[in-house]
Amino acid sequence: MLVDLPGGWSPLLGRLAWSQIPYANPILAPLFVAVVIGAIAIIGLITYYGKWTYLWKEWLTTVDHKKLGVMYIIIGLVMLFRGFIDGLMIRTQQVWAVGPHSSGVFGSLHGYLTPFHFGQVYSAHGLIMILLAATPLLVGFMNIIVPIQVGARDMAYPYLNALGLWITAAAAALIMISLFVGDFAHNGWFEYAPIFEMQYSPGVGVDYWIWTLQLVALGTTLGGINILATIIKMRAPGMTWGKLPIFVWASLSANVIALTSFPALQIALALVAADRYLGAHFFTAGMGGNLMLYTNLFWIWGHPEVYFVILPAFGMMSEIFPTFSEKPLFGYITMVLASMAIAGVSWLVWLHHFFTMGAGPYVNSAFSVATMLVGIPTGVKVFNWAFTMYRGRLTFNAAMLWAIGALFLLLIGGLTGMMLAIPAINYMVHNSVFVVAHFHSMLLVIVYAIFGSVLYWFPKVFGFKLDEFWAKTMFWLFSAGTALVFVPMYMLGFMGMTRRLEYVFNTGWQPYLDVMELGIVVYTLSVLAFFILLYVSVRDHAKNRVGADAWGTSRSLEWLTHSPVPFYNFAVLPHINERDEVAWRRQHGIDNVRPEHYEDIHMPNNTGVAIIMGGLTFVLGFALTWRIWWLCLVSLLAIIGLMIIRSFRGDPGYIITGAELQRMEEEAYRREAQIADSHHSHPVSGGVVGNAMAYQRNDSSK
Amino acid sequence: MDLNWRNWLKKGWRAAALAPVLLLGGCAHNPFWIFDPKGVMAKTDLFYMIVDVLIMGAIVGLTALLVVWFMWRYQKGKNRGMYDPHWSHSNTIEVFVWGIPIIAVGFLSYFAVRGTFEINPYNPTVITHHMKPNGDPVEVDVIATDWQWLFVYPQYHMAVANELVLPVHTPVFFRLTSSAVTTTFFIPQLVGMIDVMPGMRTKNALLSDHAGEYQGIASDYAGAGTSWMTFKTKMVDKADFAQWVQKVQQAPGSMTYASFNRFAEPFINVNHHLVYFSSVEPGLFDHVMTEVMRGKTWPIPPMMTENMVDYMKKQAAEHRD
């Protein structure tokens, strides 16, 4: 029943063979050497400083939602960097391969990438950026912020949380290894039927794509369940639904989307796998298959997915604007309603991604109108942010600049989205770089909101602020890059340039491509500025230490506890009286009132099971990709066995006594007082990066 | 459709769109294909684009100005505007905040629905409502392969690969299918996109009054050869068209299903070669479609174009047309 494979297969190694390793590729081989050297250097450094036990005990086995969140964000940033390099490669190919007289190197006719490789680059770029950069970054922030904002000590299911992280890490590892072992899919981030069938994509690229996405879907579903349960069940006393911080609402609406839409993707992928592995005929053109079914299933997930990533970003903006306008968010209730409306309508519009597939005018116009309806709640959000600034006292620090940049990008992306939503316009610009420019405007809204949030919440997690000067430098460079890349792209869209061209047949487009290449250079500078920002901030961290309320004007609950947040979040859970609890306490001068006495609290133990599970899912994904059946079986059995063993062992957790808590809290208050006294004149010791959760707990686990 | 203000709008928009181009060097040819339509379908598309951009642009533009104004007025330390630390709700504003987008979406929906019917590729009323009873439209059967276009003219029993020649002032009706994967048929200045799918038939139509040469594109990614899967579209006078038909009908090649079977094998059309087929097996279009539905495929060799230069050599050695 298994399909005939083009090329060899052996029971031991499946499709894997030496010829699958691109050791002769002039781009990949040096990159591989660099990666190996880098890995050896990192391993060497960790060994040299003797940090392995620290790494294992404090990070790799942790179930602390903040550390897991930080690791999510690190994965996201690494993948954002990888995706950026891909973007740079795409742009460089297109600026080079223009017209029949352009030169070619490395075996390609034009430019430096053959069609086969170019396809892999943009497919990996799209998939990585949306699912392994934006999603982990947002999930990371939700992980860190949501439990603190609802006044909980951890997520509802700490172990599950760790599992979600390591499965996401496995997905990232799988797509990264496709660089050096075999090849990645080359038909775009969403693939299409029937081009992903064995006849048209005989390599393992599509298989890598299937299992990477499948792992991401699994990880995101687990994370979504956790966040929803945390919000529903773990709220501090007094936190009614009407007092829920707005970012929590945003996370709620986003994860409702995730939980209900990812299954559609999982099924779509499973059916593609059935076609490719078992010879089924779900999406083939012949034998009773239906290729339009794939398109529908994919976008039934794919469209809600883009709102899954934008809603948390909206939530972040809704936190940043009030803090730096020194005013409550305008129209809290309509803001919540708008989030829910976006989540709801996001289900009814998927067909707008294929108006050109030949559905009748009734269907097309129904979906067109449904699509435009999303503009209403989104508009409400934009207006509410504007009126949050109205009669405010605005501070334009770097975090606020990113949020404002996001707002303007949203306007541009919204304008162009509304153009695409009308079939009569869509027929002209569908599949063109105009669409690419539209969705980059929108997806950059997310990137802007994320960088804003990095600046905004960094002091909460690490206890010191990032450097303002370099943060602003990065912002302006990044924005210049955005303008230089995406304005010409919109113009090229009006010139009829279609997307995914690895050879550009019209020499008239050259000047615009040149400007975009310049934009990429500016983007690269902004990436440099980001590294400098990190370096400078860590170097000067002692000068920039902050107390609980890092900005002095913040409003929601996370600012009530210390910075950096202790591993138990709140020694005594707060009782919530008002929607903007911290602002309210500050206003009435009771923000420094401490709890009177401390009681014992119960915390979960660390566990190494989650990371081992992550490793096993990676092995499973790899074995499935290469059709190494024995390895599939072994890793699957190991996963099931481990689950059973863990369910027998359980986790009793451990107790921190009230006295211990009191000691740690007093130390924290002392440190905060010191920061307040020092007026930044002399550095304060304690709490550096890595040692982020400065409070070492006495390890009673294991 | 014949309202005056439409033309007026179009002129204004075109002037605005052209302005930057003229500044850039003032070439006579407008590279903004979408703003320079030469066919009825594309023109209608442009009209709706203008309407949409005007409505949305007004709202989005004003919103942007409002935000900029607030940013200027309420900057901390400048004391330009009043600070009200508790103000966070106003029923009047809520009404506008919801009302304006609702009304705007209402307007846009009207145009969206109307436009969808006007250029419905299966029955575009902008073309069919103005057709003379004896307008003898030209029919073209389009078959996309990996990675060439075969245009069959069933009325003339002939076919052309990779070039489309059509008479002006004449409605043209397309039937489209693909032998391999899904791609999209697109001639930016004449007609919008329609997907071309294996084992299925889609339709499209165009009508143009402007002779000239226009770029045709395979606008959905179909594999390694997509970037070169372009075709020139020539709109010519009726007389020239008749002459051209005669020329093709004298060409040596002929197209049967057997020769199609060879034609449809993966071929990257780097040199944009054209082939004329003076005769075509009747019903070729349906024949291809049924074969594909029965499961016929033209598979891609593994790792195709891993090395493009080598691949092109191989392809040249095969001497295929």
Next chain:
Amino acid sequence: MSSHASTVDPKKAELWDTHHHSHDVISTRTLGYFLYLLSDGMLFATLFAAYGVLSYQHSYFGGPTPAEFVKPWYTFAQTIALFLSVLAYGFGMNALKHKNKSGLINGMLAAFVLGVVFLVLDIRDMSHLYSMGITLASSGGMSAFMVLTQVHATHIFFGLIWILVMIAQVMTKGFTEETVGRLLTLRMFWHLQAVIWVFVYIFVYLWGYIS
């Protein structure tokens, strides 16, 4: 109006949770599991949609259609087995209320055996089809038929493993918060699979048989 039309007097307000309330572990766990089952339900909904699209005459492409090989009584036997299994599980859970360990284990064992009967019937059915040359590679329609029914069977398979694990846990650990919580979630899982089977039986087997 402002959101800070303070209703709470800051001087008297309660600022810290003095009642030391703790979260109910079992209900939190059940909620999470319910959410998971929601996504599992969506999974099946998508599969049913795919099946709906691929169950037209032309989807079978001249090959075998369910009408030719479905034996409604055979599948009805499967239905009965699964329902009895759910019922047995229910009796077991009733025993749990009375802290009756052996009653629970007996109920679970019965549920397990009946589940195995279901699965064996299914496997027999599939190998019979295979021997007639009907596989999921026969046509798009058959792909949808096979995948939908076998995804359900896979759920049953994992449910059976889980039942075994729970029998072992109850035997070794007794009724702890953990085991009781798991017994409750397992019940939700088992019920949902039975409900989904009803849909499979009606829409795939019966409807396929009739049309």
